[in-house]
Amino acid sequence: MLPGVVHVYRVLCVISCILPQLSAEDTYMTRALQLMSETPLIDGHNDLPWQLRKQFNNQLNKVDLNTINNTHTNIPKIKEGRLGAQFWSAYVPCDSQYKDAVRQTLEQIDVVHRMCHKYPETFMFATSSQDIREAFRQNKTASLIGVEGGHSLDSSLGTLRVMYHLGVRYLTLTHSCNTPWADNWLVDTGSEVSEHDGLSPFGKQLVKEMNRLGMLIDLAHVTVKVMNQVLNMSTAPVIFSHSSAYAVCPHKRNVPDDILKKVSEKKGIVMVNFYNDYVTCSKTATLSDVADHFDHIKKVAGAHIIGFGGDYDGVTRVPEGLEDVSKVPALVAELLKRNWTDVEVKAALGDNLLRVLEQVEMVRDSLNNTLPDDVPIPYDEVKNPCRTSYGYPDPADNAGAGHSLSLLVVVFTLLVMII
Template identity: 50%
Template sequence: MRMVMGVMVLGQLLTRILLAAHAGDRLAAARRILRDVPLIDGHNDLPWNIRKFLKNQLRDFRFDDLRESHPWSNTVWSHTDLRRLKEGMVAAQFWSAYVPCSSQHLDSVQLALEQIDLIRRLVNKHSQNMILVTTAEGIEQAHKDGRLASLIGVEGGHAVGTSLAVLRMLYELGARYLTLTHTCNTPWADCSTADEPGQVPQIGGLSNFGKSIVLEMNRLGMMVDLSHVSVPTMLDAMGISRAPVIFSHSSAHALCNSSRNVPDHALRLLATSGGIVMISFYPHFISCSGRSTLQDVAAHINHVRKVAGIDHVGIGAGYDGINLTPTGLEDVSKYPELFAELLTKGWSEKDIQKLAGLNLIRVFKSVEQVRDRMAAEGIEPFNDDIPENDIIGRDYCRYNLRQQFAKP
């Protein structure tokens, strides 16, 4: 009997050793893949945390490793520093120039400019490790050079102040996507809360001015980001856009019925237009609760792959903008573990490459090609003004040219 028990224990031990060895092999394979292709994350909110904690002062900001640095070590909102980005093999990061909804119709444009300024100063301060990138080719080159490609995404359409001229200037400053809304409607687009029970849409999608915003983004070569928007806004944007769109940090509605997630019919339309959903890691978007796991995130990735196809899924964790993280994906150092998990689910190395970054690069290049075609067609900047009826009744400080020239 003792011999039988001994054999069983030995067998269990050998099984564990073999499983550990296989897990180690898969992690090594994931790391090898990420050396070959850039891992691109679509959304990180570190810039807003720097504003919250340091008032955008970078003099004493020790970005190399924040785990033992106050106040970063004492907050649930901190998941990112240069050391952990390197451990996670992140090659390109879209930094969010987030603008809170409470600033709409007030100083939202100024806040957007200040956050873009912060991102650019952060990159300049760490130029040995980071480089500001504004093109798809720039991502590829930075990966070859071993520097973190740093891109800017503006979060919240109210950051443009209902002005196409402001949109153009944000592009000139380096912004390469604009999230059309945040958690509030703009005068030209409905956000995702409009889809929640008991809510009444303000517009029912995109207004005509909102469609002009999308077309001007196409002309500029700026990616249209549909995270945070309502489903009708998603459909309107995909219908009007000449270029593929992105969801910089969203997940699958079929697995978690949050209004922040993308329903299957929108995923299928996204596939026909060539876009991409970059999966968020926030537990409330993954499991519709305060707890989730790496395996739950993998399930969302697999769902988008099943419905839209392998060419239309990416990673947009949302670190530093979430106060809860999945078990196994606690910070930016954990990305290789996610790819290793997918290898256990039968993903090929080619598919992992697409998920990691090649899909986003394809979309980015397509957006640039649409820009070039529109330029070749002689399409000039759109100069539509938002109709006054769309902003009447709002607490909106706005210069009135007609008043300036009115008779006393």
């Protein structure tokens, strides 16, 4: 055979080997996009509002979400990624605790509302499972709000209720700091001490009030003790808005297998985080590594508890192949390549979260005649230089009452002795 003919023959052989593989990849992606056109991709956690705070001090008039290119999230990327619904994070750092956390959180809630108002062709503000479905029907991204960190409440049930009325539909009980009523995940690392052995009595009050309101309880960022306590007491399913599988990457922000099983029993959801440190416990990761978490959770607890919780714009390192929100369809294609059924993929895309939200709404409706909890946290548990004590008993009055009582006892004793 002539050398030129041999070369052509080898090239043809290589092409014949590659073409079927390329064709298969195209088939998976085509199927992924078809499923995403039928079921909304619902992501549990995106920190774009925090980027608006950091980069523009929430001056939304100074930014164009169609052209901004130094974030994981913008409108073209959202469209390409087929993002059907997003829980936008109203996050403020832990160092705002006992200071201006409530104000800053309200400003983050405000910027999400303004974002939806500025781009009505892309975003539809949403507060319910029905809203998510309606936005998907209109080919818009349903925009929900989650508050990331109980410090944003300043230990106030009234503040919790006001935030619910403003559209907040989940609260992450802690971020990376203890609140006056709950321990955060760093306690499990040994770097912080437990202050409450999980939840304090007020923390348990708050869980019950969230059930009554119809607010999703998010267990990302809490200790395993808190996870167990909430799973045991909540009458509604719970979520992990952006956490992965501990057995795959033993980071304390991830979810152990026994908790995965409890979440399954409770019919809740774990929305897989894409942050490299939680995916591989290292600075590098790939799309395939993320899919390993999906596979593990499915194997341990079932496909009915899995969701997507990318944590885009809240993390500094994301996997190769999942560089921004536009890349999520490739992960869906990877799950199909791993023999996930259409039903399982649709469950992870959005059906699971919709089911959880609907169940939380049903619990809320069943408690419609239950009065709001208006018993405040004990003042001694929140006393600090930045907090006033209006409404609480005045310690001086108590001291006076105690003194008067003592005087009465003395007088009574003397009368008895005289008689």
